Amino acid sequence: MVDPLEAKQLAAKQMKEIQKKExxxxxxxxxxxxxxxxxxxxxxxxxxxxxxxxxxxxxxxxYWSAIAHFFVR
Structure with a gap:
């Protein structure tokens, strides 16, 4: 039988690997x-x-000149 704590730890580890790949x-x-x-x-x-x-x-x-003149007027 699988230890629930061990299963949770394995699932968490697998989830981290999946998130890294994503x-x-x-x-x-x-x-x-x-x-x-x-x-x-x-x-x-x-x-x-x-x-x-x-x-x-x-x-x-x-372009930068036109933008500057637009705001500086």
Whole structure:
């Protein structure tokens, strides 16, 4: 027969392992989503660079300038 205390301890240990795996899977999913957004942003920056001739850094400087002027007025 199984000792109830021992069964609870085993169940708790197994639950911790399951939670660790779930956290790892969640982190991987978040990293994949983050990477996808980064690629979308880079692609958009390169497309805009092709159309306007402004580098990505110049684009960012323009965006920050516009945001600053919006709040500083």
């Amino acid at each position: 956290r790892l899977m969640k982190r991987r999913q978040i990293e994949a989503i983050n990477g996808a957004w980064a690629m979308i942003g880079l692609t958009a920056g390169l497309v805009i660079e092709g159309h306007t001739g402004k580098s990505i850094l110049e684009q960012l400087a323009g």
